[in-house]
Structures are given as structure tokens and as C-alpha cells.
Amino acid sequence: MPTVVFSLTDLQDLVGQQLSPDKLESLASYAKGSIEKTNQEANEVTISFDDTNLPYLWSVEGFARLCRGILGIEPGIPYIKVAGSSLSLIVDDSVGVVRPYIGAFLAEGKQVSDAFLKQLIQLQEKLDESFGRKREKISIGIYRAGQVKFPVTYKAVPPDSVSFVPLGFPHEMSLRNILEEHPKGKEYSWILKQHKMYPLLVDAKGEVLSFPPIINSNSTGRVLENDDHLFIEATATDKHGLKIVLAILAFALADRGFSLSSIEVRRGSKKAVTPDLAPEKVNITLGQVRKLLGLELKNKEVIGLLEKARYHVSTTLSVSIPPYRGDILHPCDIIEDIGIMYGFGSIEEKPLTTYTAGKSNPLHDFKKIARELFVGLGYQEVMSPILSSLNMLSARMQLSPLSDNGKDSAKESPAIDNPVVIENPMSETYSCLRSWIIPQLMDFLSKNTHNPYPQKVFEAGRVAMVKPGQGSGQKTVAEHEHLAAVSAHDSVDYTEARQAVDFTLSQLGLAGEIKKIEHPSFLPGRAARIIIDGKAAGFLGELHPSVLETHKVMVPVVALELDLDALFELVTK
């Protein structure tokens, strides 16, 4: 959710009206935004916008433009004048693989004010980082146009073939060196990692303007307060996004009083003029409005509402979309704006009247029954995160590291199946999904050694394991509901766990075999598997003292873990 800081007075100047805090809050809500903070002293307002597909709002000029529509100061679609120019930008085919698209324009006739420069830098950053996916998709360059000799060429070159002085550095560096040593180079080098040729923008004198999307040159690529002649370009891997970004920048500069002129982008024999500000059109119908919003509106009303949202609408409801909006994919996107301008609060409410029968998930019902049995046995239910760590699931339970787990030991010891491991964990503590629950209950006991005993706790919930799949070498994920319980007190032994298992099975109308197993988490000769109709349905045992020692639990503990999916299948058979 993008958050931007605007100057309050700058915003009010651009809107052309004083804005009280309430009015500002209300205007922001039309833009799916909310006021995070207003600092009158610093003359600042911080707004967060929900809609990541409306980047024009991240410029104070864009937000003010919408406000002027809502307030009736300037309804309808905004138009700006872009003078044609003979200046051109030549695109070499070599950029095709690495970063194929570029567009540019010129702005002049006005000095860059301090407030505007701040906004321009913020807008460029937000567009690059958020809309441009950290510059991978789109990145913007702004230069002092007076120092640029046209035509400018956009091409890709080998990393060591060109050197120039990058912004903020005192000496020349090759493109490779920039990626390795310059702070911006290091930050964004991942974008070019797999490429052999790097994008470069040079002017007719052969001066390097920038190394997109990494860094500008120190001589032309630094815009200062009071500059009055700017060259603005954006490079992209996404053609559609590029068009939107150029339109957002063009409108922002035009709203500031700059005169714009276009640039001709030449790609071989193909020529295109940028920025492309021709509005796209979408037709809507009153029927569509009625169907989505339930509102019975007339053409005139629809036109009035959409003009507040800065569209142009013909009498036949052909809607022209401002070129800086890239979020309109379908008539429903326009109809939402009708609803917003009408006021969500003003739309009548209707109850749902059609009868439908409630239907529960039978496995979840079964899980509730199993939980009730353990409450009846005197156990306190606990709730753990499903995220866990290999350390908790294996090492702390005296199991060998999971990677060493041959199929044989997995067969012998239930629940040593490989857990599902996360590639990008935030911390080691939460780096995989639990494959069994007993380790988490042991962790619970270890955190409660100061509380009175007996301690009897259980948890029912999801576990996940990586299992062999259909083909050879194929793997698949199996998810089951488990119920695990531990009992810790001076006089507990295997019998208590066995009694709980026997009680549960008999209450479910199941008869099973209890077969002894060896399991490193349990004392030898005090662990068993539950087998029903030849199917493993859980296991139980008395925890090995060394596991207790690891968890600093100073009373004996017995544990059981039931596979509720397996039991449910048996019960419903």
C-alpha cells in the first residue's frame, strides 16, 4: 500500500481551495486512500492509497487533479498540450532482450521549485519502486535538457566497453564496476544479472546520459532547484506500464505550468511519438450500471458522476479514459467510479433473501468430536502456529537430521516424514510447516515448567509432509489433520497414554492393534503404533529422558498423536 507525503499548502494551491482535515479525509476516501498523519507545523500530510494500480495519485498534482473534479472545480477529462518537436531518440535493436521499451519528452519554461523538486523525486521513487517493481519493470531518468545533444541513442553494450562518471562518484567507472561497486549498482544489479549486454543512453556527442535502470551520469543526470529545461525518459520491459508512467509525469509537469514537447522514438523504420496521451475509450450501458450497483440512473446522472472522476462521457455513454489511468480493463472499473462518486453510503441496502442450507465440512465435524473427547479426558487445548522449525521437529526430538532420513528409518518411525520447508523464511523459528504436533506440545511444556502439574494439553490441527509422488523422483505434499496430546506429571507412564488412545478408539467405534515400535523420541520399549485395518492411524509413547532434558522438563511425559484423516476415513467406511 503506497504511502506518500504531500505539502499541505502545495496541495491546496493545486486544488485551488482551503482543505479542512474532514474535507481532506473525505477526498482521500474517494481515492481509496486514508490520511495517516497531518502535521500542520511541518505543513505535511501523509496519505496511504489502497489501490496499487492508480499510481497517478502518488503525485500531488494527480491527487489534486482528482480533487478538482470531485469538488466541481474542474470536472471532465483533463487535456494538456504537447508541442511536436523534431528531436528524436534512436532505439538500437540490441536492447530487445534486456530492456526493449523507451519513451521520452521535454519540459521547459518554468523553474523547478523546491516543493516541486521534492514531489518529483518522491514520485520518481514511488513509480520506480512500487509500480516499476523496484525498477525491474520501469525506471525513470530526468536530465538537464540543455546539456543533451539530440538525437539520443538507446542501445545495449558489453559491460566493459563503456565507462562514465556515475552520479555521486568522482571518477569514471565501467558498467561492470558500477554494478559491483556503486551503491545503486549493488542494489539493482539483480535486474541485469542474467544479461550479457547492458542498456545505455548516449547523446549525439557520445556523452553517456545514463545506465538504465541503474544510475544517471554525474554531469547531465542531476536536476537542481531552478532548472527550467528538463529531458524526461523512462525505460521498461512493460510497454503498457511505460505509457502510463510517461502520462503521469507529463500531466504532473503540465499541471505545474511547464510547456511540453514530444520526442520521436525511432526503431529502425518504425516511428512513434511519445508521450502518447490519446485517451482510450470504453462503452458502458445503464444496464451494466444497474446490474452491478443496483442503481437506476439516467444518462445525465452517469455523465455527471463520471465527470467528477475526470472521465469524458459522450451522450451515448462512450467513456474516454484519462491517459494516466491504466487500471481500466473492463466496464466494471468505470462503474465502480460511478458508485464511489454516487457515494457507497448513499446506495440502498438490500437483504439476501434466497434460502440456502448450511453445510459443514464433515472432517471438521469429526475433528470437533475428537477434541471433545480430549477435553473430557481432562486435557487443556492449546493452539500453536503451523509454522515451525526443523530444529524443533527433529533435533530437539532426538531425530537425526531430516536430510539423512533414509526411507527405512521413516518406515520404522512415524512422523519423521520430511516437512515442507520454506525457501524464503523470515526467521529460522518459522521456516517450515510442522509435520507432527508433539514437538510443539513439548515446546509448550518447556515454556510452562513454572506452572503447577499435572499438565495435560492437546492440540488438533493441520500438518504437512513431503511424500513420494506418482512418477519416479516426483514429490507431492500430503496434508492431514492430526490430534496430539501430552500428559506431564510425577506419576505418569505409558499406561495413561494407552488408556487415552483406547478410550478414543472405543468412543469412535474403532478397534485397532497396538504394535511396538522403536522411535528415538521415546524410551525403548515404551512406544507403539496404532494400526487399524492394516492402516497406521497414530502412535504413542513415553518421551525419552534425553528429550525431556533438552526441553528442561523435570517430570515424566507421555504423548500420543492421532491421524484424524485416517480415523475419519475408517469411521465413515
Added chain:
Amino acid sequence: MEHITGNNSFDAEEINALVESLHTYERKVLAALPQASSISQIADAAKLQEVEAMRGLQWLSNKKLVSVLETAQEVVSLDKNGEKYKKEGLPEMRFLRALVKESSVEETARNAGISSDEISICLGVLRAKGAITVKQGISTSISNDAGQGRLVALRTPQGDRLAGEKSPEEYFLQKKFPLFLNGIQPDDKPALEQLRKRKSILKVEKKTLKQFSLTGLGNKVLRIAAVSGDVSDRVTPAMLRDGSWKQKKFRRYDVEVNVPAVSGGKFHFYASFLDRVRERFLAMGFAEMAGPLVETEFWDMDALFMPQSHSARDIHGAYYVQDPKYGDIDPKVIETVKASHEVGKGTLSKGWRYPFSVEQARRHILRTQGTALSARAMSLPGLGIPGKYFSIARCFRPDVVDATHAPDFNQVEGFVIEEGLTFQHLKGLLRLFAEEFAGTSQIRIKPGYFPFTEPSAELFAKHPQLGWIELGGSGIFRPEVVKPLVGREISVLAWGIGIDRIAMFNFGINDLRELFSSNLAVLRAMKVS
């Protein structure tokens, strides 16, 4: 002296009841009291541990059968060396006994196990008693060139006599401590004074002395208790079998006294809350959905028309599964969703206009949103229309765990599918939720943004204490979501409730992690509601 004031005329029945309520400790203490008054004496006489006697006395005192007199007393007890000498004997006597005729002091001390810092006192005391004489000897060792090493002691006849008996000080140490200073016999005084002068043998401290005596009521009870014979503590199976219970008296318990706490089995408060949420949805006619935690990007995002370059779809937005990296999806469903993304095929949409990657769609992640279940449900051939659907889904996003981010969290999500539903019905549904889950009909609906709904709205409800709180998000599924999954365009109202937040309000919890509290005391103390 009568200690019970006010209405002290107990009738026989009441006294009998008192007698029957006496615990074994109380009985024994009661019987011992006429002859003993201090706690140690009483414990001795009653053949109880001091703690047991103390408990008996405490109970008797509560019942006003015993009175306590507290006086300040100087008490003599053994100090560190006193304890040691009581066991081993005093060092000077050990020295004297170890001394054979005329011997080196050092050697004698060593033989008697006397440390070097005790030697001077030994020699001093023994010389004062005329038990030894000491003179300078001839050094036999180069190292012992000075001091005691060269001293030689000779036992006198007086010494020979004293060595054969216990010294008065030794007799004194054998007494049962602590002793009251003012209760010490004149004969013992010299020994006391001797020992007090020496280091860490005796301690004299001011203490409050408790003396216990029977009250008038206590005397009456004792007389009856003495004749009433034994009282049984418990009903035993044996008594029931042989009928001997008929001859027994059973002790009356103090039923009003506090007893140790026990903890019963119960549901976790949050699990119980979620159970009730589930029951309410079932009662409102919603059908429950289920699905995997390990999900493909396809169901979590692509099927919901989130473009593959969406910012929620990178390492900061979702947990990626290491192995297996990819899952399987029905190729037919993938094709329709792909065409919807690329060119908006099937609807009036322009689509996102980018090349859709099937490989990315198959990538395994941990479910980031409960809406994935709605996408799966909508694609099922047996989808009931009209229908209402919900699920309580555990979801995962890579966030640093803090007061507002648990390692994983719950979302309650669902949809309502029916021809002809509009935003007006969505508003009606949201009001119903506010009434059901926040107990208020004061709601505010603001424009919101979700990639898969248009229009999108956020629901706020007015909490009686906390003011406006965000309950959840909602909207009408975009045609680009519905058409590829359901096969036709139809109104589908989508909604999600931040159930963890509502539970926090409900339980007055400010830290999300407390919903998953691992503190047993907290879980045990939580009221059932």
C-alpha cells in the same frame, strides 16, 4: 482464663461437632498440650514433626481451642562451631586426650585433627585449667624454625584426670537447643560464659516465643475427645464391605476452608471462538470450504486475476516452498485463466496484456489468503448456485512477528453466488456480518481495493468502546475471475473478515500473539464464554 468472648456457651451438640471435626494432628496436639507449651515440646510430646504440630496448633487456634501467648525472649542456640564441637568434642579436650606425656604441640594438634587457628585457644584454655604446661622445645625440622612448631606440651596429673571425663562446656553443648537465656541453671552459667566468649560457638538472639495453652473450650473438647475414641478420616471400601462404618465416627471437615486448585480440561479460548463463528455461518446457510495450506500461485493469485507481476507475488509477499517447487493444475482451467490475463478473453476485459507464465502459476507457495479457497470452490463442477460459502483459513505471509503479525493467521473468507445480486445486496450482507460478529448495526462502507473485486469496499463497524474498527474487505468478483472459473458471468459477492482482529477485540487482547499464547496459566485462567 476464658479466651472466648461473646456468646461462648457452646452446647453439647456443638462441642461434639467440634470434636468430630478434629484432624489427627489436632487430636495429638490437644492431648500433648497440658504437659507442653513450646512448639518443640508439643511436637515431642505429640510425636509429630514440628510443621505438623504447628499446623495442628494453627487449626486449633482458629477454632479457639488453643490460645497463644507471645513473649520476647533471649534465646541461646548453637552457632557454626558450636554445631561442629557438639559432634566432635571441644578442640582443647581433643587436644588433651591426644597428648601423650610430653609431645610437640604441632604434632599433637595434627593427630587430634585440630586446625592451626584453634591451637592458641586450646593451649590457653588447658593452661588455665592447669591441665598442661608448655615449654620451648628443640627444633627438629628446618622449616619449623619459629613459633608453635617448637613448643612442647606436657600433660599434668590434673590434665590426666580431666582427659578422662567430659568438661562442663562439653556437657553444656549436649543440651537441647535453643535454650532460653533466663531459664539456664546457675550451675551451667560458667560453662555458658566460657563458650560465649569463644568464636562462633553460641548465638544469643532476641526472639518472640510462642507459648500455647488450652482455652476453656479447649479443655472441654479435650475431655470429650479423650473419651470419644478414635475418629476415622476416610470412608474405606473395607468399612463398607464389613459394615464397620456403622461403629465409626468420621471426622468433620472444615468445608469452608480453601482447597488447592485443580485445572479441568477445556477448549482453547480462541479455538472455541472460531468454533462459534463456524456454527454461526452454518446457521446462516453458508457451506464450509476446505483446501490446502501448500497452494499453487495459480489458486492463490492467478485465478483471482492478480497479474503475475503483482507486488504481492514476490519474496516479500508470499512464502515459497523449497521442495516440491511445483504443483499440478487442471490444464483446461489454466488455459482459460491464462487467456483472461493475456487478452481478457471471455469477457469485455482488455486483460492485463502480458505473456502469462504457466510455470509461475504452478509454483508452490503457502496460502496467503483465504480467497484461494473461494477460487477453488467456484471452479468445482458441483458448485451449488444460488449458494453461500465460507471457510476459516489459516494463512501465511512473510512478516516479522510482532504485536500485529503472528507467524500465521486466520482469515474467514467466502462468497455468495446468485443471479441478480448487486452492490446493494453486498451492503446488506456486510450489515449482517457487523451485527453477527461485532454486535453493532452501525457500519460504514468505504471504497477499497482488491485485485479481484470491482467494486471493492471496506467494512467498518462502530465498537461500543473502541470506536470505528475495520471488520473486513468485500466486493463483487470481477468478470475476469468469475467467467474462467464458473464458466459464465454471474454475480458473486466476495468478502473476508479479519477474524483474528475481531477475536482480539472480543477478548480485550492488544497483542495478536496472545491469541496463540503458550502460557498455560493464561489458558487455564481464561473464562469460558
